[in-house]
Amino acid sequence: MADKKTFYVTTPIYYPSNKLHVGNSYTTVAADAMARFKRLTGYRVWFLTGTDEHGQKIQRQAESAGKKPAVFVDEIVAWIKKLWKELDIQYDDFIRTSEPRHKDKVASIFKRYYEQGDIYKGKYEGLYCTPCEAYWTERQLDDGNCPDCGRKVELIDEEAYFFKMSKYADRLLEHIETHPEFIQPSSRKNEMINNFLKPGLEDLCVSRTSFDWGIPVPFDNKHVIYVWLDALSNYITALDYGEEGGLYEEYWPADVQLIGKDILRFHTIYWPIFLMALGEPLPKTVFGHGWLMLQEGKMSKSKGNAIDPMVLAGRYSSDALRYFLLREIPFGQDGVFSLESFITRINNDLANDLGNLVSRTLTMAERYFDGVLPEPSAQAEATDQELRGIALKTPDAVETAMDQMKISDALAELWLLVRQSNKYIDDNMPWNLAKDPAQNERLGTVIYNLIESIRFVAVMLKPYMPRTPESIWEQLGIKSEQGLQQWESLMKWGQIKPGTVVSRGEDLFPRLNLQAEIRAMRVDKPAEEVDDEPGQEEEQAGLINLEQFQQVDMRVAEIESAEPVPKSDKLLKLEVNIGEDNRRQVVAGLAGYYKPEELIGRQVLFVANLKPVKLRGVLSQGMLLAATDKNGDLALTAIDKKIAPGSRIS
Numbered sequence: 001m002a003d004k005k006t007f008y009v010t011t012p013i014y015y016p017s018n019k020l021h022v023g024n025s026y027t028t029v030a031a032d033a034m035a036r037f038k039r040l041t042g043y044r045v046w047f048l049t050g051t052d053e054h055g056q057k058i059q060r061q062a063e064s065a066g067k068k069p070a071v072f073v074d075e076i077v078a079w080i081k082k083l084w085k086e087l088d089i090q091y092d093d094f095i096r097t098s099e100p101r102h103k104d105k106v107a108s109i110f111k112r113y114y115e116q117g118d119i120y121k122g123k124y125e126g127l128y129c130t131p132c133e134a135y136w137t138e139r140q141l142d143d144g145n146c147p148d149c150g151r152k153v154e155l156i157d158e159e160a161y162f163f164k165m166s167k168y169a170d171r172l173l174e175h176i177e178t179h180p181e182f183i184q185p186s187s188r189k190n191e192m193i194n195n196f197l198k199p200g201l202e203d204l205c206v207s208r209t210s211f212d213w214g215i216p217v218p219f220d221n222k223h224v225i226y227v228w229l230d231a232l233s234n235y236i237t238a239l240d241y242g243e244e245g246g247l248y249e250e251y252w253p254a255d256v257q258l259i260g261k262d263i264l265r266f267h268t269i270y271w272p273i274f275l276m277a278l279g280e281p282l283p284k285t286v287f288g289h290g291w292l293m294l295q296e297g298k299m300s301k302s303k304g305n306a307i308d309p310m311v312l313a314g315r316y317s318s319d320a321l322r323y324f325l326l327r328e329i330p331f332g333q334d335g336v337f338s339l340e341s342f343i344t345r346i347n348n349d350l351a352n353d354l355g356n357l358v359s360r361t362l363t364m365a366e367r368y369f370d371g372v373l374p375e376p377s378a379q380a381e382a383t384d385q386e387l388r389g390i391a392l393k394t395p396d397a398v399e400t401a402m403d404q405m406k407i408s409d410a411l412a413e414l415w416l417l418v419r420q421s422n423k424y425i426d427d428n429m430p431w432n433l434a435k436d437p438a439q440n441e442r443l444g445t446v447i448y449n450l451i452e453s454i455r456f457v458a459v460m461l462k463p464y465m466p467r468t469p470e471s472i473w474e475q476l477g478i479k480s481e482q483g484l485q486q487w488e489s490l491m492k493w494g495q496i497k498p499g500t501v502v503s504r505g506e507d508l509f510p511r512l513n514l515q516a517e518i519r520a521m522r523v524d525k526p527a528e529e530v531d532d533e534p535g536q537e538e539e540q541a542g543l544i545n546l547e548q549f550q551q552v553d554m555r556v557a558e559i560e561s562a563e564p565v566p567k568s569d570k571l572l573k574l575e576v577n578i579g580e581d582n583r584r585q586v587v588a589g590l591a592g593y594y595k596p597e598e599l600i601g602r603q604v605l606f607v608a609n610l611k612p613v614k615l616r617g618v619l620s621q622g623m624l625l626a627a628t629d630k631n632g633d634l635a636l637t638a639i640d641k642k643i644a645p646g647s648r649i650s
């Protein structure tokens, strides 16, 4: 085993502040596909994921849930582990930053920095974004708010330890410039250089004193270690960093650290500097993928069923969800998740292309050969050569795409083979061959080639959709034939043995009715309870049914800030809280009716799924409901008594 090449891949460790949504699952599914692909192609792989459990944000969330942080995170971590099981995430280790194996090592790393003079004591007076756990300077703010999440920052003033970032800045810049593979996709590299490195790195505050949910500074336990220093270290503490002969020697530096683009700064500036200070090599590649968005904006857990990965995997299968995530969005770019595009992918790629190929082929194998795989002729016709040619070059094409982290392209390559196989059926029309006994050998060759091609597809599909190949192997009668499931078996055509008994199983992916799915996922009630579509007469009378009404996502919003929009005497810019830490910026024509300060703290009715628009260049993400009378007076809607922001109106 020792001669095998190694591959170490990591995901960010997630904040167990809430259940994860499908956007968070995206990184982990991608990392799992990478890890599985490398295992399949002969690497010794280590795949690490975990949870980032300390910090002010978690402490506050636990407090508002009335729980101790340790109890609060335990519950969410259990849910996250269940989700990864549901999504077939085959990690080698799951690190929790609250574990002693991590905490002890972080404490000694911190002590080492201090002893070697990289950390010194001072006072921090400045700005902090708790949801992002990030320090900002006045200059970096965006309209006074956190430039990453757009939320309010807090002023903090406390004694703190600082890390001398500037000491390493030149070395880091040089590393980035001489290692083009370090920051991927390369388009993100300049952003890091121009926005953070070139303007000069300030020393980073690496401890806090105003809360205690963290790892104490070992020599000054009034302080807890800054959560990002704590969290980033997980990538090496999980490898038993500092212990001889352990995983660290085997796997570090990481081959790929997958993260979302929003946390690139932490991973390509802080993290490499922390490693440099330890004298350790830097990860080979940090890959910042794009965001998965909803049509109506950013994802948040409060947006309901349609983005709960557990619900989606439960209803449509985890393979379908994994396929969608990996295929739909070119890895690295932003993408939109909608139920419509998800169902369309299931119907087109999985039911029509793949599912049909398997069911048509197996039906014919049973009908024409009683399910016993016939011997192919030694003579290959043009269509046979074409199919075989594509099948044999697909593994390389898939591997090349994966090596460039183009996961979606890898699947597109694989689907060329799926489609070619369907075309092969249409070209050869086995049902016509079956009418002529003289064509029996030809018919047998066609069926054999199709079965072999399906086997090729199943082997290559495994990293992306781990369950479907199992079902295909069962149908092809090769469930216990490990050799025919390996990557090496794709080097030569014709490995499956004639005489193998195949049997058609259930359809892999039944076609779905888009409208029924939209109905079922949008409303809380089962689909059967929803009224039928309105009739023509009702429509003409302007009547809508309950389902149509429920398409409007109406909620209680609490106004948290209000200010005039420059150069407009009508508009106010508001920030409203629509629940579960989800805030929206809204531009409303209220200036003639309310003073900004009168609005703060009010709860109003809010439409949360309107397409965002820009008014006077300012983004507005929703609409407050107000009444106007014929004299032109306006009154905001109100709710009868205080209720949790985000509560649905129905």
Ligand code: MSP
Pocket (backbone or CB within 6 Å): 011, 012, 013, 014, 015, 023, 024, 026, 027, 052, 231, 232, 259, 260, 261, 262, 263, 290, 291, 292, 293, 299
């Ligand atoms: N705890 C930190 C990471 C520490 S790593 C040393 C953190 N956690 S997080 O839970 O907020 O986010 C985890 C990951 O989910 C990030 O990579 C983030 O980019 C990703 N995503 C969150 N929402 C997402 C989408 N809507 N789409 C894609 N990825 C998204 O940050």
